[in-house]
Amino acid sequence: MKSEIISVGSELLLGNTVNTNASFLSRKLAELGIDVFYHTVVGDNVYRLKTITKIALDRSDLIIYTGGLGPTEDDLTKEVVSETLGVDLELDNVHLAKIKKYFEKRNMKMTDNNIKQAYIIKDSKVLNNDIGTAPGVFFNWKDKKIILLPGPPTEMKTMFNNYTAPLLKQDSIIKSKTIRTMGIGESSLEELIKDLVIEQSNPTIATYAKQGQVEIQVTGKGKNEKEIDLIIDPLVKEIDKRLGEYIYSYNNESIEEVFFKQLKKNHMTVAFCESCTGGLVSSRFTAIPGASQVFERGIVTYTNNSKIEELNVKESTLKTYGAVSEETAKEMSIGLLNKTNVDMALSITGIAGPTGGTKDKPVGLVYIGLASKDKSYVIKNIFTGSRQDIQNKAANKVFVEGRKYLLEINN
Template identity: 50%
Template structure:
């Protein structure tokens, strides 16, 4: 089945509100084996909404709209869809009483325009909104499923999970897995799995890029659970053999959690000293529940003086090689480990931009240092993007290199 998501609202098309609905719904649909082919955003304009709806009816099997179910004049989703389908809007007394009850519980009188929310398309059913006044609507007509959801994200998400998924989930058995990788780009990844993508009709394989990492999603769909499971895990085994040096986990476990689990299992204490990432590595690590078992300390050392005073970096190193250098990264990691008597330390120094680049040291140049009592290594990285992107990519790569260091592996 082909799904289409239409987000309705001038606040979205003008950029005043971030459209998170399409991402959320598409992800949830994919989890149950339904692919979303189209995303459309349209403002609160009757004719434009009608035109978009008519196009969707021609090309999609499941049409999900968000927004336009409120009580005001510019909330017109139901009216426009009813017009497109030549259906009447009928007033539902039970829903009217339910909406009025919400206001009564708040010791308020229901405004007359809220009665509009008690109308539904003939042949449709209401979707319960347990935290708002705008009910959703579900309509099945001419082999199409049309779903109208409210705009507020908390209302939409709750309604989608509780009311929509049970109505569109097919009887087929769905088995889904994700493989998470760092160190290989999406374009290369797709080239390397082209032979698998269409090899098995009952299994869908898709790749996704994130900042500094990639994901392979495998979704099997069918009526025989054992057969589907065998097919999915056969593909996973092939992918593991091909990309074992890049795979760090499954089912979207964060890379920092993988590192935390290894450190906790081995009863090791870690510390970070960061320059260009400004504490981002420490922040991501510090969000993990129970991290105090392994996380001892972190230092943000931007200036050369702080590197000398806090991390025992030699002034001669900074003068000869500069703050962004392999030798500085090594001395930072060594200095923190020795000074703090830790089992393992990670340092990062680089140029996140937009300023600070030289002819030999471009924006995106980053050095990582990892030190243990047994050995110290450095890793040179070159990242593209703006300052925030470079910091995020650096942080992800840092955790990947930590994992590989602990497991005696290498990304290069």
């Protein structure tokens, strides 16, 4: 089945919004074994949306629209599609009631505009919107399938996963395994598996570089998951043999998830104290559902005073070596360990920039301290990039170091 994605919205053409909807849908369609041949973005304009629709009908079997289902004047996807295809819109009372309820629940006034959202293409299947007020639409037109989804990413994703994907199940499916690595560059990595990349057609291997990491995606096509696993697994084993030391995840898990699972397995608890990452480490860790099982506490000690009060860092240490130093990182992690009684305390102190760097202590210098009942040590790092890059890379490294410690004590 040839498919294409049409994203409607002038904000995309102004560059204010990045089209993450198209990449989300592409990934999901690939998993379903459906080829995506085009993405198109078009503004909130009747003539151009009509033209694009005609082009799409000419070349694709499945057309998925996102955006333009809202209540305002410039939301016109449903109207233009119905006119171009010559199908009628009709008021759906079930959905009108749902929209009314949505507003009542939130104590908000429903405007006349919102009634527009309850108009549905005749004889179509309504796709529920669990989060917002705009329902989606699925219908067959001649030998084509047409799907209209809302623009806000959370609404669109929920609607696709819950109500759209089940309607698109194929005879053959695609399954990917993502292997995540750290500590090796993309070209060096590719050199090590080049022969595998060239040899394979099913499964295929692709590599992607992302913020200090390289991902390897192994994708197979087959009748069912079991059939695909049979061709993917030997290849993953071969990759593991060649790159094992750099791999931290085989399941598309983030480094913090891998660290979290390892802590859980070890029945150990953790606490973080952060200076230059300003809460990012705690925040990324607690974004994992169930983090509370292993996470005890996080402290963002931005001032010298808070480092002394919260973590018992010596004033003399701060004076002699400075807040960004091996000595301070060490005292921070030990102070946190003593205070919280966790199994592992991690500290981060550094210079995220853009200002504040010196010749001796440049922007990007970050010390990571680890303290446990057995030992404590500090790792010195120099990261590059913007303030945000440095904060992100430092947070990545905290999880890498935490995991490394766990792997070592398990051996």
